[in-house]
Amino acid sequence: MSSPSLFRIPIVDLRAQYAKIRDEVRSAIDDVAESQQFILGPAVTQFEAQMAHYLNCAHAVGVASGSDALLLALMALDIGPGDAVITTPFTFFSTVSSITRLGATPLLVDIDDENYLLAAKGVERLLSEHGKIHQGATTDVRTGLRIKALLPVHLFGQCCAMNELSTLARKFQLRIVEDVAQACGARMAMDGHEKFAGTIGDLGCFSFFPSKNLGGFGDGGLVSANSSELAARLRMLRMHGESAKYHHAVTGINSRLDSLQAAVLSVKQRYLDTWCEQRIERAQVYHRLFRQSGLLGAQAVAIPAATSDKSHVFNNYVIGAERRDGLQQFLAESGIQSEAYYPLPLHLQKCFADLGYQQGDFPKAESAANRVLALPLYPELTVAQQEAVVETVGAFYRR
Ligand SMILES: Cc1ncc(COP(=O)(O)O)c(C=O)c1O
Incomplete structure (x- = not known):
C-alpha cells in the first residue's frame, strides 16, 4: 500500500x-x-x-x-x-x-x-x-x-x-x-x-x-x-x-x-458488521453518483452490480474503466489514490509459465486485468469525497 x-x-x-x-x-x-x-x-x-x-x-x-x-x-x-x-x-x-x-x-x-x-x-x-x-x-x-x-x-x-x-x-x-x-x-x-x-x-x-x-x-x-x-x-x-x-x-x-x-x-x-454496512452504504453512494454522471451510458465506466444484501461487503469498489491506466494517472495527479487489482492475471505470471497457459486462454480475466480500477472506499469516506472522486473520473473522460 x-x-x-x-x-x-x-x-x-x-x-x-x-x-x-x-x-x-x-x-x-x-x-x-x-x-x-x-x-x-x-x-x-x-x-x-x-x-x-x-x-x-x-x-x-x-x-x-x-x-x-x-x-x-x-x-x-x-x-x-x-x-x-x-x-x-x-x-x-x-x-x-x-x-x-x-x-x-x-x-x-x-x-x-x-x-x-x-x-x-x-x-x-x-x-x-x-x-x-x-x-x-x-x-x-x-x-x-x-x-x-x-x-x-x-x-x-x-x-x-x-x-x-x-x-x-x-x-x-x-x-x-x-x-x-x-x-x-x-x-x-x-x-x-x-x-x-x-x-x-x-x-x-x-x-x-x-x-x-x-x-x-x-x-x-x-x-x-x-x-x-x-x-x-x-x-x-x-x-x-x-x-x-x-x-x-x-x-x-x-x-x-x-x-x-x-x-x-x-x-x-466487534465493529465488523457496522463497518461492512458503512462500506455497502458508500458503495450505494458511488452507484448513484456514477448513474447520475452520464459515464455509464457512454460505456466509459462499468460499476459493480447493485446488491441489496450483505453478499457483497465491498472490501473494494472496483469499476471497469476504458483507458484505465490514463484514468489512474489522472486521478493520482488530482490527489486521488486508486489501484488496479490485478493488472496481470496469474496464468500469465512468469513463475507459472510451466503450467503451460497462454495469452488468450482466459479472455475475460485478461480483459478485466486491463479495465479494473479500485476507487477509495472505507467506512469513514465522506459523500463529499466520493463526489470529488466521481467528478474527477468524469473530468478525465470529458477532456
Ligand atoms: C484474495 C486473496 N487471497 C489471499 C490473500 C493473502 O492474504 P495475506 O496477505 O494475509 O497473506 C489475499 C490478501 O491480499 C487476497 O486478497
Missing part, C-alpha cells in the same frame, strides 16, 4: 478508523504485554472463539496470514503432487501459489465478466467435459491428475455462486476451500439459511492484512472449519505438525496468529 499521506483522498484511511477505537485497542495490547504470553495463549483462544461464534461455525484456527491459511487448508486436505485444484486466474497471487507450493496443479477456469468471480458455468463445463468420476474420485482424463478441490475466491468482498459450486462439488466428490481474504463479514442464502462466506465449503481462509474489512496491525489469518478432524489437523500443522511437545506426526510449518494481533482483532471484530 502506498502512503495515504501522499493523497488527498487515499484508497483506504486506517488512521480514521484507529482514532475511533484507540483506547480499546491500546488496552487490549496492554493486556497481552502484561501477560507476556505472545505465542497462542488466551488472546488467540478468545479471538478464535469469537470468530467461530460470529461466523456460526464449529472451529476457527488462527494462523500467521491469509496466504498461510490457504496453504494450511490445502495441507489439511492432503493436497499435493498428482492433485489438481480448480480456481480462478483473476485473484491475488497466493490463491494459486498455495496450490503450486504443495506440488499440486492449479486448474484455472475463466471468470464471469460482470462480477470478476470464478464462473460456475465454466467449472461445470470443465468437469463435465474432462472429469471422470470413478470410485468416489474425479480424474482429469487429459492429464490423469486427480481433481480434489474447488478454490473459489470471494473477490473484492462479493460471494461466489456457492449454491452452484456446492452442487458440483457434491456431484464430483470435491472438497471446497473458500478464499475469504477479501470478504470477511459477507453472507449469503444457502438452502434457506443465511451462511457466512467461509463456512459453506469445507474450509474458509481469511486474511487480516490491515486493509481487509477486518484488518490487524500486521499480518494475520484464520481458517474456519466445521469438521473437528480438519480443525485438529490444522492446529497441528500450524505448530510444525506437533502431536505432543517435540513429537511430530506430520511435517507442518510455523504459522500461528500472533497474540498481539489477536488482541487487536478481538476489539475490531
Whole structure:
C-alpha cells in the first residue's frame, strides 16, 4: 500500500478508523504485554472463539496470514503432487501459489465478466467435459491428475455462486476451500439459511492484512472449519505438525496468529458488521453518483452490480474503466489514490509459465486485468469525497 499521506483522498484511511477505537485497542495490547504470553495463549483462544461464534461455525484456527491459511487448508486436505485444484486466474497471487507450493496443479477456469468471480458455468463445463468420476474420485482424463478441490475466491468482498459450486462439488466428490481474504463479514442464502462466506465449503481462509474489512496491525489469518478432524489437523500443522511437545506426526510449518494481533482483532471484530454496512452504504453512494454522471451510458465506466444484501461487503469498489491506466494517472495527479487489482492475471505470471497457459486462454480475466480500477472506499469516506472522486473520473473522460 502506498502512503495515504501522499493523497488527498487515499484508497483506504486506517488512521480514521484507529482514532475511533484507540483506547480499546491500546488496552487490549496492554493486556497481552502484561501477560507476556505472545505465542497462542488466551488472546488467540478468545479471538478464535469469537470468530467461530460470529461466523456460526464449529472451529476457527488462527494462523500467521491469509496466504498461510490457504496453504494450511490445502495441507489439511492432503493436497499435493498428482492433485489438481480448480480456481480462478483473476485473484491475488497466493490463491494459486498455495496450490503450486504443495506440488499440486492449479486448474484455472475463466471468470464471469460482470462480477470478476470464478464462473460456475465454466467449472461445470470443465468437469463435465474432462472429469471422470470413478470410485468416489474425479480424474482429469487429459492429464490423469486427480481433481480434489474447488478454490473459489470471494473477490473484492462479493460471494461466489456457492449454491452452484456446492452442487458440483457434491456431484464430483470435491472438497471446497473458500478464499475469504477479501470478504470477511459477507453472507449469503444457502438452502434457506443465511451462511457466512467461509463456512459453506469445507474450509474458509481469511486474511487480516490491515486493509481487509477486518484488518490487524500486521499480518494475520484464520481458517474456519466445521469438521473437528480438519480443525485438529490444522492446529497441528500450524505448530510444525506437533502431536505432543517435540513429537511430530506430520511435517507442518510455523504459522500461528500472533497474540498481539489477536488482541487487536478481538476489539475490531466487534465493529465488523457496522463497518461492512458503512462500506455497502458508500458503495450505494458511488452507484448513484456514477448513474447520475452520464459515464455509464457512454460505456466509459462499468460499476459493480447493485446488491441489496450483505453478499457483497465491498472490501473494494472496483469499476471497469476504458483507458484505465490514463484514468489512474489522472486521478493520482488530482490527489486521488486508486489501484488496479490485478493488472496481470496469474496464468500469465512468469513463475507459472510451466503450467503451460497462454495469452488468450482466459479472455475475460485478461480483459478485466486491463479495465479494473479500485476507487477509495472505507467506512469513514465522506459523500463529499466520493463526489470529488466521481467528478474527477468524469473530468478525465470529458477532456
Ligand atoms: C484474495 C486473496 N487471497 C489471499 C490473500 C493473502 O492474504 P495475506 O496477505 O494475509 O497473506 C489475499 C490478501 O491480499 C487476497 O486478497
